[in-house]
Amino acid sequence: MFEVFKAYVLRHATVSEEEFALLEAVAKLKKLRKRQYLLQEGDVCRHHCFITKGLLRTYAVDDKGNEHIIRFAMEDWWISDRESLMSGNPSKFNIDAIEDAEVLLFEKASMDMLMEKLPAFKKMISEILDKSFITSQNRIHEAISSTAEEKYQxxxxxxxxxALRAPQAMIASYLGIKPETLSRLRNKR
Known part of the structure; x- marks a missing residue:
């Protein structure tokens, strides 16, 4: 599984074999079964997680038991609760596997050390965080200004x-629309 991560890093940064050895030394592989939690609400997030296989989601559950999906992530994506990870406060979110999955876990202290010792890796992570922020900003704008049809398209x-791998009810939750509305939109296509 580390080979998947190595290929990913090589697409985004120039890292030597020695530096890869350091990355590999601190990475921990975790396998998740479908529906297994990576993080549960109330727990403190302790890892940056890189997905080497599978599809995961971050979501919250409201007082009525409704799930609100914040994001999906798949192979070659990162996932964690950044607020909990950085603050040490309990997470407001759950992260679980929609499919059987494998992730590489990087403890916060290890990631801090890697970014200090590996400037190219630090630059890569900084660029990923910038893109993530822009994506979140655009998602908020779309959520408050687009129609259900525009959101789905x-x-x-x-x-x-x-769209192909996630269940329809989860996509509806992510888009903030009712499953029936999503069903109608899909039938129009």
């Missing part, structure tokens, strides 16, 4: 793999 265009 943009989702399918931006994330065709998620």
């Amino acid at each position: 943009n989702f399918v265009q931006r994330y065709p793999a998620f």
